[in-house]
Amino acid sequence: MKGLFEHIGIEPGRLQFSWISSAEATKFVEVARAVAKEVKALGPAGHLIKRRAEVA
Amino acid sequence: MMLEYTEKIRKTAKKLLEDGKVDVFIGYKKGSVAMMNEPVLITNPDHVDLLYWDSNCGLNLCNYLTGRTDRVGIVANGCNSRNIVTHIVENQIKRDQLYIVGIPCKGMIDHRAVQRAVKQREILEINEEGDGFTVKGMGFEETFEKKNYLQGNCAVCTHRNPVEYDEMIAEPVEEQEGVEAYRDVEKIEEMEPGKKWGFFTRLIERCIRCYACRNACPLCYCPTCFVDESQPQWVGKSSDPTDTMTFHLLRAYHCAGRCTDCGACERVCPMGISMRQFTKKLNKDSLDLFSWEAGLTLDQRPPLDVYRPDDYNDFIK
Numbered sequence: 001m002k003g004l005f006e007h008i009g010i011e012p013g014r015l016q017f018s019w020i021s022s023a024e025a026t027k028f029v030e031v032a033r034a035v036a037k038e039v040k041a042l043g044p045a046g047h048l049i050k051r052r053a054e055v056a
Numbered sequence: 057m058m059l060e061y062t063e064k065i066r067k068t069a070k071k072l073l074e075d076g077k078v079d080v081f082i083g084y085k086k087g088s089v090a091m092m093n094e095p096v097l098i099t100n101p102d103h104v105d106l107l108y109w110d111s112n113c114g115l116n117l118c119n120y121l122t123g124r125t126d127r128v129g130i131v132a133n134g135c136n137s138r139n140i141v142t143h144i145v146e147n148q149i150k151r152d153q154l155y156i157v158g159i160p161c162k163g164m165i166d167h168r169a170v171q172r173a174v175k176q177r178e179i180l181e182i183n184e185e186g187d188g189f190t191v192k193g194m195g196f197e198e199t200f201e202k203k204n205y206l207q208g209n210c211a212v213c214t215h216r217n218p219v220e221y222d223e224m225i226a227e228p229v230e231e232q233e234g235v236e237a238y239r240d241v242e243k244i245e246e247m248e249p250g251k252k253w254g255f256f257t258r259l260i261e262r263c264i265r266c267y268a269c270r271n272a273c274p275l276c277y278c279p280t281c282f283v284d285e286s287q288p289q290w291v292g293k294s295s296d297p298t299d300t301m302t303f304h305l306l307r308a309y310h311c312a313g314r315c316t317d318c319g320a321c322e323r324v325c326p327m328g329i330s331m332r333q334f335t336k337k338l339n340k341d342s343l344d345l346f347s348w349e350a351g352l353t354l355d356q357r358p359p360l361d362v363y364r365p366d367d368y369n370d371f372i373k
Contacts, residue, residue: 009251050296
């Protein structure tokens with residue numbers, strides 16, 4: 001999944017996967033923080049976004 | 057050689073139908089347009105002379121096997137036989153329903169490349185002889201070497217001989233050695249993300265969302281395709297670039313670990329889009345990460361079908 005997304009030009013880091021058990025609250029916080037930080041650094045997403053038609 | 061194949065296919069089909077070994081025989085017949093052979097389903101042994109074989113049999117016959125309950129004779133070259141195996145593994149047909157007539161294959165002709173070579177003049181006839189072929193039209197006749205006009209997938213094919221068959225129509229052909237099957241994918245892998253995006257955006261720019269690629273693909277046998285569903289509507293039906301990209305991405309993912317690179321999708325695209333660039337990346341990943349090539353064996357479940365403790369999982373944090 002990640003492979004093809006990055007192959008077509010989605011920035012590495014934009015798409016992330018993790019496996020967190022319901023008992024792993026600490027891991028959840030860590031992963032969420034790390035993902036948010038990485039994605040913020042990449043800036044707003046520019047690809048695969050559908051904009052509403054602009055009506056004059 | 058091609059005429060020889062045709063004769064043998066006809067003979068085999070006639071015998072199978074007459075002996076009642078199969079209810080239907082699936083092969084190719086000459087198309088109404090040159091270089092466009094069509095699939096044909098034959099039930100009457102007197103009609104076997106319709107059957108034909110040359111290097112314009114690029115459609116995948118496996119499409120006609122899905123869900124059949126009768127006994128079927130079918131011709132199969134390397135890639136088609138791998139799709140038959142995939143069909144059996146995915147419970148779309150049973151092995152004992154099938155009589156597979158194996159055809160060693162030296163590749164199909166890229167009709168677009170030939171069309172370009174004759175400057176888009178209308179080709180009315182094509183004849184093959186040895187390693188070459190001659191095309192004829194109004195006021196022209198040109199001969200080409202087949203190896204220079206192979207379909208993209210055939211040029212890098214390493215499974216020309218059928219993997220599963222009940223009888224072979226001829227001696228196996230030599231497999232191609234040393235082909236760089238994934239050189240094109242590697243080239244893209246080396247690009248920066250922005251360039252990659254540009255490449256794929258331009259690649260599908262012309263897509264008119266006719267879904268011919270899906271229809272020609274033997275892997276696409278869902279009763280309702282995700283693109284045709286409206287509740288929920290997974291993907292927009294417009295030709296908005298994001299919708300089109302979503303379609304191509306998802307189509308490719310549905311073929312992950314299943315695609316045999318038969319090239320039918322590209323062959324049928326009315327816009328000449330090279331959508332194999334999507335599936336080839338997944339084929340390459342299947343090979344690199346799971347040592348898997350689709351349809352080579354009936355004895356192993358596909359990688360996305362089974363869990364192994366040592367499965368690749370570096371992408372999970």
